[in-house]
Amino acid sequence: MNIKNIGEYHDLYLKTDVLLLADVFETFRKKWITNYSLDPANYYTLPGLSWQSALKMTGVRLELLTDPTMWLFFEQSIRGGLTMVSCRHAKANNPYLSNYDPALPTSYLMYVDANNLYGLSMSMPLAVGKFQWLSEEEINDFNVLNVSNNADIGYVIECDLDYPDNLHDLHNDFPLAVEKGVITNEMLSPHSRHLYEQANDDGKEYQPSTKLLATLKDKKHYILHYVNLKLYLKLGLVLKKIHNIVSFEQRPWLKQYIDFNTEMRKKATSNFEQKLFKNGNNAIFGKSMESLRKHINFSLCHRWDKFQKLTAKSSFKSFKIFNDHLCGVLQTKTKIFFNKPIYLGQMILDLSKAHMVDYYYNHMKKLYKENVTLCYTDTDSFIMHVRTDDIYRDMSLNSELYDFSNYPADHPLYTKDRKSIIGLFKDECKSIQMVEYISD
Known part of the structure; x- marks a missing residue:
């Protein structure tokens, strides 16, 4: 060179x-x-x-929303993906491990991930327009269980749900109907409070924070997609009251692109x-x-009079000096145009949660009952402790739920027939057995 x-x-x-x-x-x-x-x-x-x-x-x-109340209705029902530790420690014991002890119960640690979970939700019927509030009479006559998941008209519902006591033990590791809530100091357990004090030896006071909560509490004014409500009712939650319903035309319009x-x-x-x-x-x-509320205005200034004018405004937030002759001024927007189909995000998130709940309760819990425990979940994945004789035998009997394309070619379950099919669950360990799970 x-x-x-x-x-x-x-x-x-x-x-x-x-x-x-x-x-x-x-x-x-x-x-x-x-x-x-x-x-x-x-x-x-x-x-x-x-x-x-x-x-x-x-x-x-x-169609874009033009009713401010309806916009807020959808906005407040947006809840992100759930990340949660349900179990701190679990240890596998099965013939595929070198330290297998036949005297102990046989169990497996199963780590699965849903293929393109949001892609699955985006392939389902989604709203396209004709949004309207149902009248009180229409609400009284409404039966969500009679509405097909693929109906031409869909619904988002604000309701009160009771969580019966007899479900608390069964649902303890993966509660239904997660909700946003503020974690106050009074809600912390003694152990959590002790850990906080250890981590903040400067004596800084605890600041309440908003989190996505999976609890067994009753739900008041809870807004959700009708597909989720149907699923939760079939799993035992009790519908006490419907406050509001928004109906809309829907079809799987994104499926072609996905x-x-x-x-x-x-x-x-x-x-x-x-x-x-x-x-x-x-x-x-x-x-x-x-998030249109987070949009900002940013201006570059090289004159002192312009800088003074911008920083004197009530919308002024901060500034950044680049050199002796140039700085940037950050301002919040004084007007926000809500011109995005925010309802799609709400529906995609809810339908994604429904898919994960359906797999865990209508397959795993139905198959293993008390012999499966959720250890950890992160939006589209589960780590589960499963007590069974042979996990691969069980998976082969329910192969329509799984994508085995990432298994070694010589594995008995290996096949490319269902490779990358959205919504199917894939073994993140690629058939390598997990020995132990620990979470702090």
Whole structure:
């Protein structure tokens, strides 16, 4: 290369870095233009590009909410993915382990993850328009159990739910109907309070925080998708009162886009292509959850009078000095235009929770009863302690629920027939047996 000094090394590094980035971006552009007929160079972010690609491919026209009360109704019912530790320690004991003890009960630690969970929800019927409040008379005549999951008209319902005492032991490791709540100091257990004091030896007072809570408490004014309500009622929760119902037209309008990306991901021959089509789906969910309240105004200033004018406004938040002649001023927005279909994010999140609840209670609990314990969950995955003679035999008998494509080719359950099918559960350990689970 005839490099003579560090400066030439520096220049070569920058040149190769820029050229490599250009090659990667041009490959990305060509791939996206070929599949979606849109040029990524015209967009700021992948979520924006993916959203426009989905609208273009499906041809859907989504109605925006114009009723402020209805907007708030959907906004307050948005609850993110649940991450929770239900069990601190579990140890497996089975013939696949070197330390197997036949004198002890046989058990397995099972770590499964749902393929493209949000993609599954986005393939289901979702709202497209004709939103309206049901009248009191219509609410009185409404029976959610009579509504099909694939009906042309869907519902989001505000109701009171009772959690019967006889379900508390059964549902203790994975309570239904999670809700946002504030954790106050009075709610902390003595052990949690002790841990907090240990971690904050400076005596700083505990600050209440909002968390997603999985509790066995009764639910008041709880807003949820009708598919979730049907599932919770069938699992034993009791509907005490319906306060409000919003109805809407629905159809699986995103399924075409999700299925296309899923199929392209199956055919991908590189990690780049796999991630490209995976992120193409995931970005849609992110766009449906866009928080308009967090949008800001940012202004660059190089004159003192402009800086004084901006910082004197009630919307002023902070500033950043870049050099002696330039600074940036951050302001909150004085007007917010709620012009996004926020209802999609609410529905995608609720339907995702319904899929996980259905798998755990209508399959795992139904099959193993008290012999399965949830150790940990994180939105689309479960770690479970299962007491059974042979977990692989059980999985083979229920193979329609699982994707075994990541197993070794010589494994008895290995097959590519259900590779990457959305909603199916995949063994995150790839058939390697987990020995022990510990959580702090």
